[in-house]
Amino acid sequence: xxxxxxxxxxxxxxxxxxxxxxxxxxxxxxxxxxxxxxxxxxxxxxxxxxxxxxxxxxxxxxxxxxxxxxxxxxxxxxxxxxxxxxxxxxxxxxxxxxxxxxxxxxxxxxxxxxxxxxxxxxxxxxxxxxxxxxxxxxxxxxxxxxxxxxxxxxxxxxxxxxxxxxxxxxxxxxxxxxxxxxxxxxxxxxxxxxxxxxxxxxxxxxxxxxxxxxxxxxxxxxxxxxxxxxxxxxxxxxxxxxxxxxxxxxxxxxxxxxxxxxxxxxxxxxxxxxxxxxxxxxxxxxxxxxxxxxxxxxxxxxxxxxxxxxxxxxxxxxxxxxxxxxxxxxxxxxxxxxxxxxxxxxxxxxxxxxxxxxxxxxxxxxxxxxxxxxxxxxxxxxxxxxxxxxxxxxxxxxxxxxxxxxxxxxxxxxxxxxxxxxxxxxxxxxxxxxxxxxxxxxxxxxxxxxxxxxxxxxxxxxxxxxxxxxxxxxxxxxxxxxxxxxxxxxxxxxxxxxxxxxxxxxxxxxxxxxxxxxxxxxxxxxxxxxxxxxxxxxxxxxxxxxxxxxxxxxxxxxxxxxxxxxxxxxxxxxxxxxxx
Ligand code: FES
Ligand code: MG
Numbered sequence: 383x384x385x386x387x388x389x390x391x392x393x394x395x396x397x398x399x400x401x402x403x404x405x406x407x408x409x410x411x412x413x414x415x416x417x418x419x420x421x422x423x424x425x426x427x428x429x430x431x432x433x434x435x436x437x438x439x440x441x442x443x444x445x446x447x448x449x450x451x452x453x454x455x456x457x458x459x460x461x462x463x464x465x466x467x468x469x470x471x472x473x474x475x476x477x478x479x480x481x482x483x484x485x486x487x488x489x490x491x492x493x494x495x496x497x498x499x500x501x502x503x504x505x506x507x508x509x510x511x512x513x514x515x516x517x518x519x520x521x522x523x524x525x526x527x528x529x530x531x532x533x534x535x536x537x538x539x540x541x542x543x544x545x546x547x548x549x550x551x552x553x554x555x556x557x558x559x560x561x562x563x564x565x566x567x568x569x570x571x572x573x574x575x576x577x578x579x580x581x582x583x584x585x586x587x588x589x590x591x592x593x594x595x596x597x598x599x600x601x602x603x604x605x606x607x608x609x610x611x612x613x614x615x616x617x618x619x620x621x622x623x624x625x626x627x628x629x630x631x632x633x634x635x636x637x638x639x640x641x642x643x644x645x646x647x648x649x650x651x652x653x654x655x656x657x658x659x660x661x662x663x664x665x666x667x668x669x670x671x672x673x674x675x676x677x678x679x680x681x682x683x684x685x686x687x688x689x690x691x692x693x694x695x696x697x698x699x700x701x702x703x704x705x706x707x708x709x710x711x712x713x714x715x716x717x718x719x720x721x722x723x724x725x726x727x728x729x730x731x732x733x734x735x736x737x738x739x740x741x742x743x744x745x746x747x748x749x750x751x752x753x754x755x756x757x758x759x760x761x762x763x764x765x766x767x768x769x770x771x772x773x774x775x776x777x778x779x780x781x782x783x784x785x786x787x788x789x790x791x792x793x794x795x796x797x798x799x800x801x802x803x804x805x806x807x808x809x810x811x812x813x814x815x816x817x818x819x820x821x822x823x824x825x826x827x828x829x830x831x832x833x834x835x836x837x838x839x840x841x842x843x844x845x846x847x848x849x850x851x852x853x854x855x856x857x858x859x860x861x862x863x864x865x866x867x868x869x870x871x872x873x874x875x876x877x878x879x880x881x882x883x884x885x886x887x888x889x890x891x892x893x894x895x896x897x898x899x900x901x902x903x904x905x906x907x908x909x910x911x912x913x914x915x916x917x918x919x920x921x922x923x924x925x926x927x928x929x930x931x932x933x934x935x936x937x938x939x940x941x942x943x944x945x946x947x948x949x950x951x952x953x954x955x956x957x958x959x960x961x962x
Contacts, residue, residue: 453621489517506530546865578608656864827877
């Protein structure tokens with residue numbers, strides 16, 4: 383591998399020339415207290431930090447960024463921290479998904495417009511991983527991903543609590559009158575008790591694991607708990623490694639091939655991944671360009687051959703990410719898959735080694751947490767893609783989180799036109815609903831939500847909860863949290879807001895979902911659907927100005943990854959380097 387020389391670095395164009403422009407750059411760097419020795423002959427490393435006072439999962443990033451800087455300095459680089467939008471999953475409304483692409487734009491343009499030679503990307507909370515990576519892949523300079531890592535297990539009076547999953551569970555208990563207000567408040571103070579991301583296999587853990595499988599983190603990085611001292615050391619290692627990557631010119635396009643994305647899908651399945659992983663990975667693969675792009679059909683094909691072996695909630699019933707780390711973590715999981723011939727081992731990673739090399743010596747220390755392929759927690763993969771007259775472009779379900787009797791189910795539709803209508807009706811003791819009904823929520827997709835909120839785990843009507851019903855078939859064009867569970871058909875595409883068939887289903891229509899056959903069908907004739915379509919009028923526009931207006935003009939449908947059309951690779955010629 384040929385090493386770059388200083389003159390070949392991007393940053394040298396800002397700092398090195400003997401001209402007026404560079405005088406400006408140097409004099410202003412001196413203004414902040416840097417000296418020539420800080421940059422001369424050195425790669426400049428951007429550290430994109432998604433810390434903020436309200437980014438609950440990234441509260442350790444204020445310290446971690448110093449540890450990254452230490453590594454950069456040790457390796458002879460010049461670290462520059464650049465704050466990026468934090469997308470705090472818990473607080474940002476209506477949904478962080480509305481802003482994932484905004485972070486992607488920000489990441490790409492921060493790197494492009496500044497004198498950066500390489501980047502450490504600090505993220506972890508749900509949308510921050512795809513947002514940072516989509517931008518960095520489009521920009522194309524060497525980058526390494528620093529995953530925030532999961533928080534510690536929740537603990538309430540000796541009961542282990544899992545992010546999300548146990549909130550839903552105990553909320554149902556409270557609605558059923560089985561939990562007191564005092565107990566509920568105790569749970570509130572026990573479920574999230576350290577820095578780090580949700581510690582169930584939600585979107586955050588799923589996406590951090592996928593990023594390791596893509597080869598974009600250091601080996602083993604994605605499963606280290608946020609507050610473990612190993613996490614601090616990993617941060618410093620990221621700082622050291624990115625400097626070497628710059629000299630080696632190890633750009634994303636030299637790391638990523640279609641085979642890396644196939645590994646990512648394989649790992650997603652074995653993790654029992656969040657359904658959100660599909661949308662993000664589709665979008666990321668389309669940014670990576672070349673032949674990297676993956677589709678819903680790839681997910682379905684891999685799901686049929688890769689079993690769920692990570693026994694982590696919500697697919698598993700006991701363990702959390704902290705247990706996963708102690709059991710061998712992502713390296714243990716990937717070693718299990720590799721030994722079964724399920725991974726491409728010749729793919730490159732940011733470590734400079736192939737995936738196969740990074741897995742040497744990896745072990746599983748607890749075969750109940752990371753199961754052998756011969757004893758999976760779910761034989762078929764985590765996700766199934768369904769198609770039919772209700773979802774011509776596809777929709778997804780997570781069979782491993784579904785009550786088995788609902789995997790093949792027919793029942794009358796009970797339709798809610800939007801989320802407020804659902805909320806208004808769901809607690810009504812007189813709601814005309816049985817456990818056999820199929821609950822349908824529409825106008826919750828990319829355009830309709832807007833931003834495709836996580837409303838897809840439609841609550842079971844309170845009336846039925848009190849009767850002991852804990853799962854029902856539910857269909858929407860929304861997403862659902864990766865920590866959710868239940869018979870929820872999601873991401874129906876095209877969405878109802880743009881006139882997809884979900885807009886045409888009526889209360890009382892018989893709807894059938896057959897997961898083994900991968901079908902979803904409403905028992906309404908084509909002629910009747912055509913009549914309903916002719917009578918359909920689009921809902922009012924969601925946005926008249928601002929970011930939302932731009933979003934609504936350019937957002938792609940769920941099966942295409944919900945990127946903005948103009949951000950995708952192939953939309954136009956690559957943007958050039960800025961004039962200096
Ligand atoms: Fe940040 Fe779940 S809220 S990962
Ligand atoms: Mg989430």
